[in-house]
Amino acid sequence: MRLLLAEDDPDLSRQLKNFLEDSGYAVDVSLNGEDAHFLGETEAYDAIILDLGLPVMDGISILKQWRKEGVDTPVLILTARDSWSEKVAGLDAGADDYVPKPFQIEEVLARIRALIRRAAGQSSAELSVGGLTLNSASSKVTVDGNPIKLTAQEYKLLSYMMHHPNKVISRTELTEHIYDQDFDRDSNTIEVFVTRIRKKIGLDIIKTIRGLGYQLVAD
């Protein structure tokens, strides 16, 4: 799962980035509005955290632009001016949820998880396919109740597939959603991760579709 964090305060964005990365997300940080707008428009994110008071281009304008351009990524707005007219304006401009500042960092995480789940059409924090269960709140994976130990990258990859069951996902798409933009991407590593995951869960539910990518079969 890959996130865009658009927050101009360097300390706050560092804290959020660290915390979200520790929670299993790849995070791109943008410190100004123009940059954020460009990234949101061109990169594939699973959710965006957008501070409304960004320099150069303000959050509401960015949101309106994105929605006009067809970017439908879920957006969580951070508001310092927690007046309702601003919340309403943000949500009307296309935001999916808001967190007023100052927030507890866990709350941002909880909202982001909920947004990603909702966008994938899931209502519970627990995703299950066959005997495989992934809890997005606790980041735990179990097979028939037995916990499985995954590395951070393996977890991100499996989580993305679990959020999009039965969808054929290309290696490029997987790469885009598990690495942040600064990472030196190599799509061959995806193959390595998939092989390791298959071995660890011991279930034959990740199919290779030749020439297209992978599919998590949920039946």
Place this chain on the structure above:
Amino acid sequence: MRLVTISVVWIALALVLAGYLLSLVFRDTLERNFDQRLNSMLDNLIGVSSNDSSTVINLDRPMSDPRFEQPYSGWYWQISANGMSPYRSRSLWDVDLDVDYSAPIGSIIYRYTVGPEDQQLRIAERAITIPGSDVIYLFAVAVDTAEINEQAVRFDNILLVGLSALGVGLIAASLLQVFLGLKPLGHIKKSLSKVRSGEAEHLPTDFPKEIQPLANELNALLDHNNEIVMRSRTQVGNLAHALKTPLAVLRNEARMNDGPMSATVAKQTENMHKYVEHYLKRARVAANLKVISGHSMILPSLNNIARALNKIHKDKIIEVKASDDQLSFKGDLNDFEEMAGNLMENAVKWAKKNVIVECSKKDNWLYIEFRDDGPGIDVEVREAVFARGERLDEKKPGTGLGLSIVKDLSGLYGGKIELEDNHLSDNNSGLTARLILPSV
């Protein structure tokens, strides 16, 4: 009152002085006329008299006015010379006029004197010598001044009545002038107290031309005052909002580290956050209440907030009902949205499925009920939810400031917030939060 007293005293003084002067002038004129008559009678007397011997003087013919013949008629003449008994009119009978023998020859002297029966007489005397005699004869004509006095008194009476009427008229006019002149000031006073009580924002612009500039100046002052309050409010707001990001950073940093220092920083930043929120809001409302009178239509706001919350909670149904779509809150719109937003957000957060917001007006109060079909709040802990930073369920997100802010804000507007069971829901569960606020 001061104006009235001054004008009454002034008018009275002026009229008394004018009356006195008029009376004096009139009397003087009367006297001159009288003296002229005396003079011509004296000329007449001198003309008709002749001396047939060196000492006796006679009248060739009687004086024309018959009153000189009636005893004590008040009309007298007398011709006298030193050392002889005076020759006098019949009207004097047996009394002599008191004449002044020292009068210089030729000139006429007028003066007052007392005649028979204590009559006040005006007397004209002239000392002359008749040709062929070296005796100095003193011709005197005297007439009772009762006539002058009578006319003077009559004139004084007329003057008194006339001037009194004039005085009363002037005082009435000045009262009317003061009353009419000050009436717009009374109007301004009333309008100002309306502004103070929040019923109006400005003075009206329909004052008389001479008062309007004052009203305009006062309006400009009110605007200026508002501007200052708005500016300081914005500055307080900016300060508070600017503090939020550093507070968030500090708080999160502290929460992510262990140790006593982190615990202290976490606790203190939490407190700082509460103070910032609390005083920011209080300052805002206090400024608002004093200076601006609000007029906030509540239905559009409620619908906006409901629509926004519905976007986040797509599975919940939020229904906004109102007895009248013109219902308006007497206060600032932001404050209303702060209260209504917090309450609706709570209701939606806890509701299983349905939230109903129902607004009505009774007397001068708005009743806005937020009803949900969630788990409700036990009676014993209802008071506790209004405490600052109190959260009954630590698992649900929130700062625990929402209800305390609603309570503070509504209290500052003279309203209140009540919590009770939502008996109207299908499963008879849930909470009703009733917000009572002053209506326009």
